[in-house]
Structures are given as C-alpha cells and as structure tokens.
C-alpha cells in the first residue's frame with residue numbers, strides 16, 4: 021500500500037488552490053516540498069539516434085510540473101521519426117527536431133518552460149554546457165559521440181550534477197544513473213507496516229507508569245474496560261509478568277511463541293464473542309514488535325561512511341554525527357513517535373499517542389543540542405532535524421561505484437551462476453553488454469557487437485545468451501520501438517523524480533529492461 | 546575547437562527506405578533469436594494482417610491515454626476506445642491528451658480525436674458510454690482488448706464477458722485480454738487468454754479490499770483522522786442531509802464533510818483531518834502519476850504488439866503477470882499465475898467456502914463484500930432448493946427479505962452448493978460449496 025502524504029496546513033475555509041487541484045494525485049506521494057523541488061529543477065536532455073526515449077521521459081516530467089527543460093538535438097525531422105515519436109507531426113518534417121518536440125511537450129503543461137538547442141548557426145556543445153551550473157540533472161540518450169560524452173561527464177563532475185544515460189533499441193533497453201559523490205536520502209517512504217517502533221523491551225518511565233495505571237486492577241475491570249486496553253499496554257503488562265517468572269524477556273522464536281500463548285490466556289472468553297479483539301491484536305503483534313532494537317544495514321552504512329571534507333559540512337552529515345552520538349549514548353535511535361491504530365477508547369489512545377510524541381520531541385531536542393554545537397549547526401533548520409529523527413531507522417545512502425572493465429568482468433564471470441543455484445531468472449547482463457557495445461555507433465551487426473564485447477570481456481563472447489542478445493540488438497538496426505522507449509522512459513522519469521525530490525530510493529545504478537520476457541533487473545555496474 | 550552539438554549526422558540511424566514505419570519494420574520484417582518461426586510472418590501479408598486487426602481500449606484515463614498513443618505507434622490502424630467519464634482538472638497531471646479547455650468533455654472523444662490528428666492513417670472510434678451498455682456482438686468484433694481501468698468492478702465485468710464469449714469451435718471468439726493497473730509508484734500488467742489461462746477472477750485475491758473500519762469505532766471510539774471523516778461521510782451526512790444527494794466532486798459537499806470531521810476530531814483531540822485527506826477518504830483516491838502509467842501502459846501495449854505480430858513471445862501461456870514496484874529501487878516480478886479449476890468465472894467446479902452456520906443470511910451477504918475471493922457488493926443468492934435472497938426486482942426482494950434475519954444453518958445444508966449473482970459480474974454466476982466452520986445450533990436448542 022502506498023503511504024499517503026497530505027498537506028499539513030490546508031486553508032480552513034476555502035478548498036484547495038488551483039495548483040493543488042491539478043496536482044492532487046501526485047501531492048499525495050511527494051507532498052508540497054517534493055513538488056517545490058520539481059518546480060525548481062531544470063533538466064537538460066541531449067537527444068540522439070531515433071530520438072524518442074528521452075522525449076518520452078520528459079513527457080512524464082513536464083506533466084507533474086518540473087520548472088524547466090532543454091532539449092539539445094541537431095537532427096532534422098525525417099519521415100521515420102513520425103513512426104516512433106508522438107511529439108512530432110506531418111508539419112514537423114524537415115524542421116528542427118528539438119524545436120518541434122519542445123513545442124509539443126510544452127503544450128502539456130503551461131507552467132513549464134521549454135528551450136530547444138541549437139538556436140542559431142555556431143551553437144555547439146561547448147556553448148550549451150558553458151553557462152555554468154544551470155542544470156539540475158542531465159539525461160543523454162545513446163548512442164553518443166565519445167567527445168560529447170566526455171564533455172557531459174566533465175560537466176557532471178565539475179558542478180556535481182547527476183547524469184542519466186539511456187539506451188533503447190528494439191525490445192531491449194537500459195539506463196544508468198551516475199550520481200556525483202554520495203547521495204543520502206532521509207525521506208525514504210518505507211512501507212507503513214515496517215515503521216512501527218514501540219520500544220516494548222525498554223519502556224521509559226512515563227510509558228511504564230501509564231501501563232501500571234491501566235492494568236493495576238486488570239482482573240476487576242469491567243468487560244468494556246478490559247476489552248479496550250490498547251494492545252501495546254497489554255504487551256508491556258505481560259512482558260513484565262513474563263520477566264518476573266522467566267528472569268528475562270522472550271528473545272528466541274520459541275520464547276515468543278510461548279509468550280503469545282501466555283498473552284492469549286489472559287483474554288476473557290466468557291462473553292458472546294468468545295474472546296477479546298484487543299488481545300487478538302496483541303497476540304498478532306508479538307513477533308513484529310517484541311524485539312531488541314537493531315540497526316538496519318542501510319543505517320550502518322550511513323554510520324560507517326566517511327564523508328569527504330566537503331561533504332561533512334552538509335546538514336545531513338552534521339545531523340548524522342549527532343544521531344550517532346545519541347545512539348552511542350542510549351543504544352537506540354531517536355524515537356519516531358508514531359503509534360499504529362489499535363482498539364482503544366479514544367481518550368486513552370490519544371493519551372498514549374502523546375506519551376510517544378513527548379518522548380520523540382525530547383529525543384529531537386537532545387539531537388538538536390548536539391547539532392547546535394557544530395560550527396555550522398546554527399544554520400540547520402529544526403524541521404530537518406525532526407524529519408531525520410523520525411526517519412532515522414530508514415535513512416539510506418547511495419554511492420555509485422566507478423565503472424571499470426574490471427568490475428564488468430567480475431559481474432560477467434558469475435552472472436548466471438547464482439541464478440542457476442537459486443532457480444532465479446537468468447541475468448539480463450547479456451542485454452547490457454550487447455547494447456553497451458553500440459554506445460558510440462548508430463547500428464552494428466551481430467559480429468561487430470561480439471567483436472566489441474570481446475575487447476572488454478572476452479570470455480563472454482562464447483556464451484550463447486550473449487550471442488542471442490547481440491542478434492536481437494542487431495535486428496533493431498539502431499531503431500527504437502515506441503513501447504519499449506515509453507516503458508523505460510516511465511522508469512527513468514520515476515528515478516529522476518526520486519533524485520530531484522530526494523524522496524523514495526533511486527536505483528543503484530543500472531536498470532536493464534528485457535521487453536521479450538517482460539522483466540527488469542537492477543545491477544551495480 | 547568547434548564540434549557539432551552532439552551525435553551529428555554521422556550517428557544518424559540507418560534507414561532501409563526512409564519510410565514512416567522503418568523502425569517498426571526492422572522488427573516486423575526480420576526474425577530474432579527468440580522469434581517463433583511457425584507463427585511469425587515476415588512478409589507484407591503479416592503486416593497487412595496486423596493493420597486490419599481491430600483492437601479495443603477500455604478506459605481513456607491515465608493508462609488509456611498512454612495506451613492509445615502506444616498502439617497507434619505500434620502499427621495498429623483500427624482502434625476503438627470506450628469510457629463514460631468526462632475530463633476533470635485533477636486528470637491533467639497525467640492524462641496528457643487533455644488540456645485545460647477540455648475540462649468537462651468526454652474523455653473517449655477528446656482522446657480519440659487527439660491521437661487521430663497527431664498520427665496519420667490511424668482510425669480511432671470513441672464510445673462515450675459504460676462498458677455494460679455494450680452487448681456481446683459489440684465485443685465480438687475485436688481481436689484484442691487492452692484494459693486500463695481503475696475500478697475492479699469494471700475489470701471483473703469485462704473479464705467474465707470475454708470468458709463467456711469463447712466458443713471452443715470457433716477460435717475467432719477468443720479475445721486476448723491485456724490488463725494494466727497502477728497505484729503510486731507501483732503497478733501490474735497481465736495477459737489473459739480467456740478460458741485457457743488464469744483469468745482476472747482467478748487472480749482476484751491478489752487485490753484484496755482494504756478492511757473496513759467497524760461502525761462502532763466510528764460511532765463511539767474514533768482514534769484516527771480517517772475515523773472522523775468516515776463518521777462524517779457515513780453517519781453525519783445521513784442524519785443531517787445538508788444536500789439532497791452526496792456528490793463527491795462537489796467542493797461544497799466535501800467542505801461540509803471536512804468541517805464536520807474537523808469538529809469531531811477536535812472533540813476527541815484527534816489531529817490530522819485536512820481537506821485533502823477528507824477528499825482522499827471520501828473518494829477513495831489512489832495516488833497516480835504519469836511515469837507509472839507510462840510504464841504499465843507501455844508494458845501492456847508491448848504484449849499486445851507481440852501477440853499481434855509474433856515478432857517475439859508474449860506473456861500469456863507461461864508467465865502471465867508482471868508486478869512493478871518503484872518505491873525502493875526498481876523491482877519487477879514476472880511469474881505465472883495458475884488458472885483455478887474452481888474459479889467462479891472460468892473454472893468448472895464449485896469453490897469451497899467456509900461459513901459459520903449460526904450467522905444470519907444478512908451477515909453472510911455483508912461478508913461477501915469483504916471476502917477477498919468474492920468481493921460482491923449486491924449479491925443475489927440461490928441455494929439448490931430455493932431462492933434465498935434477490936436484490937431485484939422489488940417484488941422478489943420483498944418476498945425474500947424475511948430470509949435475511951434467518952440463520953444460514955436454517956436455510957442451507959452443510960456441503961450444499963449455492964449460486965451467487967451480482968450486477969458487477971454480468972451474466973456469470975458464482976458457485977460456492979458451503980462448508981460449516983462450526984456446528985449449527987438450531988433455535989430450539991439455543992439460549993438454554
């Protein structure tokens with residue numbers, strides 16, 4: 021289920037604004053701050069080849085309202101373009117492909133600005149990239165001239181701009197994201213079922229006291245009261261009793277099963293329903309909520325990462341440092357502070373919610389104090405610290421590897437071994453190898469593709485699956501299929517939105533699409 | 546040093562003839578390593594046959610707009626589209642064939658006109674009506690049906706209709722159904738060969754309805770903002786009737802519900818009721834974005850293209866379902882969903898259903914809406930012996946109404962088969978074999 025994001029402060033007396041109405045369905049996914057990030061973005065597309073995949077990607081970015089886009093493409097519209105590109109028409113024949121596509125894309129959303137390039141004689145790639153840091157992200161489609169590619173890569177490095185390369189030919193496609201340096205994400209939108217953190221094995225005094233008050237006379241409570249004790253309180257109560265008789269909390273799977281039994285024996289059954297719903301909820305929650313706090317591998321990854329001098333001055337790393345100290349001191353991350361819905365009286369539930377909220381606020385205050393001690397700490401927004409504390413268990417760091425023939429060789433050496441062992445579908449790496457072999461040529465025959473692959477990974481060439489992939493790429497003769505480009509264009513635009521809004525988790529770093537078996541695979545290449 | 550802007554003429558794609566469909570023909574006229582040579586026809590005849598195919602698109606919304614564009618650029622020439630909806634301003638963030646000036650017009654008509662105008666030589670026939678308004682003859686004329694809907698009910702209807710069309714003596718009656726659906730960053734596409742492979746009804750439990758909040762929670766112990774909104778929606782509205790009929794699209798009505806819910810939330814010290822949340826709960830809004838629609842629609846059209854051209858194997862007889870999730874990296878899972886022999890639509894045997902014989906017929910009928918394998922909101926029920934309850938006509942409803950209060954154990958035997966019909970299923974009947982989950986206690990033995 022998708023987590024729904026709502027605007028925190030709607031106007032009380034009038035309904036939503038025109039913009040909120042138009043963007044309602046997406047604001048529920050990335051909220052106003054994500055939308056703002058999109059509206060501040062300027063995306064450059066360097067278009068080439070049969071020219072459709074980048075334009076299809078842009079369509080999905082213009083519709084949700086990115087601020088600005090530029091298409092650089094010196095092709096002139098030919099008859100074959102009209103059979104694959106929706107953003108051209110009969111009248112476009114013979115005209116600048118970038119200009120016509122920009123015009124048609126702009127029609128989709130009057131709030132978005134579009135520019136085409138080149139505009140006049142002498143406009144060249146140096147000029148396009150010579151205006152300094154003005155692009156938020158650059159996409160380029162393959163095949164591409166090595167010279168142009170080098171300039172783009174240089175620009176990406178110099179201005180720390182993410183690059184996305186896309187290659188689509190026939191039924192095959194892949195795209196690759198090159199992030200400059202490490203890319204941390206706070207707002208990862210974990211599934212709501214994963215986020216419950218109740219601290220049942222280490223309750224703080226206010227929570228213990230609340231539990232004692234509600235359960236001190238548990239056997240003499242009325243049926244109504246007994247049936248409305250929140251399951252969270254029931255678990256705390258029975259954990260305490262279990263500890264008295266067992267000398268510790270249930271930790272193994274066997275313990276927890278026995279503990280479940282122990283809890284369910286407390287339910288009253290002398291009623292028409294033959295049980296109590298709150299006890300059912302408590303029993304169902306044991307395995308998920310009765311557990312020692314532990315750090316996920318992605319949080320460990322964040323804690324262990326050594327930011328560069330430049331990076332370490334950013335608010336993310338300053339807050340991370342403060343949270344690391346917090347964890348070192350308490351053995352726990354800051355409390356997220358949310359309580360799942362459970363059977364309870366309204367007032368009792370609200371009181372319980374407040375106990376969690378108060379503790380969460382205290383934790384934020386402690387982290388904030390550490391943050392403020394940093395020389396740059398005064399400039400950091402308290403909201404950012406709050407959001408970080410709330411999501412602390414789910415923060416994620418993506419740091420792309422450097423591509424080199426060595427790693428490609430490594431991956432190739434073992435690409436199907438694991439699949440054969442685990443009965444998983446076979447790797448899509450052969451598709452990547454075949455497409456990658458045509459990165460700088462408009463089209464190639466099977467033998468040319470195999471010859472190019474043999475230069476980097478000679479042992480792959482004898483693999484029949486690599487040969488088949490090369491045959492299929494050769495069949496496309498450098499041309500796109502609209503469906504495949506539309507599909508990968510949709511995937512690229514999802515990833516671009518994730519990168520620009522810094523919400524959800526982007527791929528790391530290559531996604532391969534096989535339109536024949538209708539599968540995708542994400543690999544680190 | 547001056548270089549051309551980018552790839553320059555040297556990297557232009559080589560064209561065999563410079564024709565409009567050159568890229569498509571690379572694929573349609575040449576076989577690949579996975580092409581099935583028996584069914585693939587690389588000659589002009591094969592392409593001609595595809596261009597004569599008539600293809601139906603159901604829904605002209607987020608998925609539908611994409612599907613129409615994709616099919617037109619896949620070489621299909623005779624496309625029909627059916628949708629009863631009109632264009633709303635909240636469609637414009639993804640339904641890219643519509644402009645602000647189109648708000649209020651028929652989706653099917655505007656979408657058809659747009660694509661026809663943009664792509665020369667394609668014919669798109671709009672049908673501005675419900676799918677249920679069309680009869681069997683209408684559906685019989687198509688070769689493939691591609692479905693981009695957001696309602697499970699409409700999907701079930703077209704699914705059972707296409708299964709019903711199949712006449713084993715006549716292969717023309719088998720219409721492959723390609724279905725797509727999205728929610729937020731997630732979605733799925735699937736291919737069904739009616740009666741031969743797992744149908745939408747076989748897969749119904751993959752899309753279980755969200756559990757409803759018990760009425761007593763809404764009435765007496767609300768805890769969440771959603772509880773306050775549901776209370777305003779279900780209870781306060783019925784009681785106060787501020788307007789004759791609730792219109793989910795009327796901002797005045799939503800504002801009334803929002804203010805009622807807000808007041809109730811304040812009374813119980815619950816925070817989080819907003820206008821957007823009110824609208825979301827009342828209209829059951831599913832977040833939707835252009836990119837996910839693009840992915841799923843293109844996947845569906847790619848399958849339709851492969852089915853029509855045999856240029857490569859399609860989903861269907863082996864793997865038939867692709868699940869897509871983009872929240873955390875990209876994850877797809879493509880698998881075979883097995884056909885169920887007790888599927889109420891395409892199976893032959895009655896499906897077992899457990900029930901408590903001590904519950905009333907009314908409770909049983911209510912439970913059919915929530916059971917993942919049934920999801921029927923207005924069911925009529927017959928047992929082997931007699932009619933237990935009919936929703937319509939009125940005379941029959943009146944006649945069978947007294948049964949609602951009776952215990953199931955008084956109406957049916959353990960192991961008896963019942964037939965269930967529902968407006969959402971068209972002419973199909975569900976068959977369930979009832980299994981009592983506990984002993985039945987007749988009224989004479991109760992309460993002693």
Ligand SMILES: [Zn+2]
Nearest residue numbers: 744747888891
């Ligand atoms: Zn079925």
